[in-house]
Amino acid sequence: MRPALNGGSLRRRAVMVAGPLLATALVLVLGTAACGGSDDPAKPGEKVKLTIATFGEFGYKDLYKEYMAANPNVEIVERITKAEDHHKNLAAHLATNTGAADIEAIEEGWAGQFTANPGKFYNWMDYGGGDIKSQWPAWKWQQGSSAKGEVVGLGTDVGGMAMCYRRDIFEKAGLPTDREAVSKLWPTWEDYIAT
Known part of the structure; x- marks a missing residue:
């Protein structure tokens, strides 16, 4: 659950990149190598605390409850801040290797700042990303990719539903x-x- 990166104190984390919250909402899910907490993976049956940081209220509280009910060893804690503060804080957390949440929401306009540092992120291609690539339009897939092709984010929404x-x-x-x-x-x- 929390593997060490390069033998150091960095932990890999998930980051979600979100666009405008109205009709043009776009979301990417990114895995980051942030730091803080224990480097040791969770042991079977051990309680895992999962922190999710968003800018604004995303309306996930019922989903958190559903997930925790299905996974009683997981506790989800949400941190909500204003968009600009949230993004500045995340950049600082990544730069100092401390304080990032396990999952971070990021407005798509800030995505380039984070995909430019693929070393801070999981490469989804190492976790079956190639098997699901066809589920995304090419332009959306590219938004979560680094210049060298590492896939650090997966889009979960490509626009309006009407x-x-x-x-x-x-x-x-x-x-x-x-x-x-x-x-x-x-x-x-x-x-x-x-x-």
């Missing part, structure tokens, strides 16, 4: 105008682009 369209323009284009029929036009991203 489509607005003008019925009159769809009709003129010979496309269906009924909501259900329109939604069947693009079951995949490729179909959406083609349509």
Whole structure:
């Protein structure tokens, strides 16, 4: 759970990169090598405290409860701060190798600062990332990758979940105008682009 990095006192951590919280929300999950706490991995059955740091309220409290109920040896503690303070603090934590949470939320505009330091992150390719790469659009996959191709983050959202369209323009284009029929036009991203 908490492997040492390069034999030192660094622990690998997870970091989540989030975009604007409204319709354009984009999230990357990054693994970081931050420091603090014990270097020893958790022993079977041992209680594990997992700290999650976010900027603003992400609405995960029910998910935390569900996860802890399914994993009684895990305690999740959330730290919430303002976005700018949160990102500055994380940069300082990584620079000093102390204080980072196990999971950190990061606004996508700050992602480049963190993907530029792949040594501070897990390379998801070492954990089966190549097997799931096809689940992400290429541009989203690239957002979580370093210049050398280490994948330090996985996007979990690529935008809005609703489509607005003008019925009159769809009709003129010979496309269906009924909501259900329109939604069947693009079951995949490729179909959406083609349509």
